[in-house]
Amino acid sequence: MIMPRDNIDILIIGAGIVGVAAAAILAESGRKVLVVDRQGICEGTSSGNAGALAFSDILPMASKGVLAKVPGWLMDPLGPFTIRPSYLPKLLPWLYRFWRASSADMLEHTVRAQGAMMRLAEPEMLGLMQRAGLGRMVREDGSLELYESEDELNASLSGWNARRAAGIAFEHLRGSQLRECQPGLSPRFIAGTFVPGWKTVSDPKHVGEGLWNYAQRNGAIFYQGEVASISAGEQGAIAHFADGRTINAAKIVVAAGAWSHHLAQNLGDRIPLETERGYNTTLPVGAFDLKRQLIFSGHGFVVTPLETGVRVGGAVELGGLKLPPNYKRAEIMLSKAEQFMPGLQSKGGRQWMGYRPSTPDSLPVIGTSRLTDNVLYAFGHGHLGLTQSGVTARLISDLIGGHASSISIDPYSPKRFRS
Template sequence: MSGSSSGEVEVAIIGAGIVGICAAAHLAEAGLKVTVFDRTGICEETSSGNAAALAFSDVLPLAHKGMLAQVPKWLLDPLGPLAIPPAYFPKLMPWLYRFWRAGAAGNYEGGLVAQASLMSLAETAWAGLMQRSGTKSMLREDGSLELYESEQEFRDSLPGWAARDRFGIGYRHLERDEISAYQPGLSPHLVRGTFVPGWKTVSDPKLLGKAIWKYAESRGAKFVQGDVALALPSNEKIAIQLKQGRTILADKLVVAAGAWSHLLARQFGDRIPLETERGYNTTLPTTAFDVKRQLIFSHQGFVVTPLETGIRVGGAVELGGLNRAPNFARAKAMMKKAQKFMPGLDPSGGREWMGYRPSLPDSLPVIGRASGRDNVFYAFGHGHLGLTQSAATGALIRDLVLRQAPEIDLSPFSAQRF
């Protein structure tokens, strides 16, 4: 169904990104009648351009000590891994303060354990969903290669690897002369590497999202193209007003609208400090470089991923809200860095892109009920990890909607934690 709907639906999901689609698949499997609303289409916005990683081993909160130490240096470089447009800085100050607090020793441990529990569930949930939806052929299990320009960079990474040890995450540190066995053709400037065998990617995130949606549709899920202006309580139901002028009543509502979700949550009394990490990438033709697996340049803030549709060079963070024009100089700066580390990279024929990652200061998403409403559910704020955590989030939303006990403790993900 596209562009029309009956006046009432059982479960409405706002947002057809990967999180909304996975929630739709899980709810439809459980026999619920699901209708997804989105202004553009299935996986057409932020979920279409991500770096394609299922980053199950990425359990460290962004605000951990090593990251905070880097921030001042990064901010001095307008095209570096992290940028804040000066005019946006005052608006961002409360969020930055919370981000700094999240990095405090007393908060670090809880965030790490919560993230690890969600990642463990995510791995299981994706395996099951891919099996049931027939999308397992889109999974790539080549591992990842993290690369360092100096011994100091490598040493700075060691506490993070030690934290992963506690959760049984496997990795192998490489000397300079071992790197080329994992990825030929890299610059000799790279002195160390770390190979993570359990890291997975997908052949193309947009195509995977569309395939999962086809499966949800086969279980009865419906799509309505429409831009949601408001979602408000209406007696026992939720009234969804579209900018196109129609109102739909839903028995239950799932808010999975990515970087716009906090605007809807406010209508249910929840003020959530969600900020927009604008991420950039360039997708080159598949012939640009023979990339064997995802390459991670974390000190430079970007990754290179081999997709079936091209070579994607992406990353960097620009905390700049929803309304500023894209600054594609950031994508070009990443390409220059990629050429430095991959001397044979052909930069021609690339497509530039920008997307809006919904980020919360403690690096944990919001998964749970709205304040005082047992028929409104939140599934947003996954930052860099939306694709990775989407299948788990969908399973948890299903459990909440069906009033079943969720598989993990959801208190760290509560909307009310702020």
């Protein structure tokens, strides 16, 4: 299509799940919305995630003693959490903030902030999907986190206690209860934790496309192009494209995932955003009789039943945006899944890698630029982009409309990184 130039109320940079959700909520309120992306609607990381609506996932990646694990991450290129040694020098400033985020005070602050967001995330996302006619895509089967030893279960209890304090329901299972919850597991798993409120979707890409169709029905339009930089305008903001063209808009929302911090830097906002590279393999439909999402936390991956197949994936590789993929990581997870789920049909899978945009404290960046209130940020959700897309869209809509939000957005403000 011809690139629009005039009368743009809101320009959203990024057509991943956060950008699309923002377009849907803003368009249904009557705003004139243009979404720009260098690929297409949910063609990037939002297309291949694990499909979880993880409203109970309030614990950050940073934890006590986390930096003591860095040598191990460097030594094991195929472990559940790894750092490419060549990338370590560039990563050090982020790791320093990651270490600071692991202090007891910061952890308590993060859990409170994440809990507040999650309490609003569930009604916002489920409500948006219902209004978009996508309610059938939500699966309310719960999740099952699995343990191979008593020590592994005991090590998880502090996290479950924090969830209990936040009002999250769960039940530890053993023996026949565990086998009934998911038949066909290896006997190596001696216990599991069932979370009934955990939800998944039939396919994350289909959800993104469905939300975009809803936004489009309400007047939102899409243009494929690459925004190279943004700047403040006299009465709004300006998007500068890689091909030299520009678009003026009253408001610009940066929701470009792992690329967002490059655009924020144009406006003087230095956001410590890193890229968790995640891998998966999607097996054909019927590869295993999977009752719900299985979480193998000790190995850093999950297995999800989708309408398009069985997805085996997860893990964290801190390696930026430019290093080539290491698909051996996907192969290792699939090999482990074969051991953990005897009978899994592991042939005919499709491999994939995506870029999760992650902050040191695991909280997203939601707020306005230091230079102009006409540029807003909506990125940095890490593993929780799908889960928190609806609430992020609502908070962005409140900011643009000048409405008071249901929760304070101070914990998610870009200003928290200025010290």
